[in-house]
Amino acid sequence: xxNLFCPTCRAKNNEEYRAVLKKRQVRFYLFxxxxxxxxGLALLLDLCAWRSFTDYQWGYLLGLGVGLILGGVxxxxxxxRRMADEEMLKECRLRETDERELEIGSLALRxxxxxxxxxxxxxxxxxxxxxKEELMRVCFGLIALFLFSYVVSRKYYxxxx
Numbered sequence: 001x002x003n004l005f006c007p008t009c010r011a012k013n014n015e016e017y018r019a020v021l022k023k024r025q026v027r028f029y030l031f032x033x034x035x036x037x038x039x040g041l042a043l044l045l046d047l048c049a050w051r052s053f054t055d056y057q058w059g060y061l062l063g064l065g066v067g068l069i070l071g072g073v074x075x076x077x078x079x080x081r082r083m084a085d086e087e088m089l090k091e092c093r094l095r096e097t098d099e100r101e102l103e104i105g106s107l108a109l110r111x112x113x114x115x116x117x118x119x120x121x122x123x124x125x126x127x128x129x130x131x132k133e134e135l136m137r138v139c140f141g142l143i144a145l146f147l148f149s150y151v152v153s154r155k156y157y158x159x160x161x
Contacts, residue, residue, distance in 0.1 A: 008105075009096045014086065017093040021079050028075035035068030113150075117143060 011017035042061035046053055053061075082088050095101060124139035
């Protein structure tokens, strides 16, 4: 999951890697804030009596929030442990900057993207067969969003590199 949420690490020494980890730590704090915001949104919607939530909806929203909070806390703890131990810091840096690992991460992301598109396409076809118009629109929108974001990202990074 490191390659999915964190950019490629090209640190040449432990101090550069420590700076990379500090930036990653900020991302995990954002996970925690997003989880807290989800919890707060659920509470706000319930207090405003805009609509009443079922137990399932409460569990769903609270579970999403708690999952993000716990994931963020675990990430922060792991990063702090790495930064405190020089030997572990060096080992993790060498493992992360290994060209083989970078290629594996790139191939895994491409495979996951292809699988996601294929699954969305199958769901789109099934929704069409069973005349689920709303699901068709959501699937089509997600496919279009994915392809659009790929084109924009490709152009952006093509101009930066």
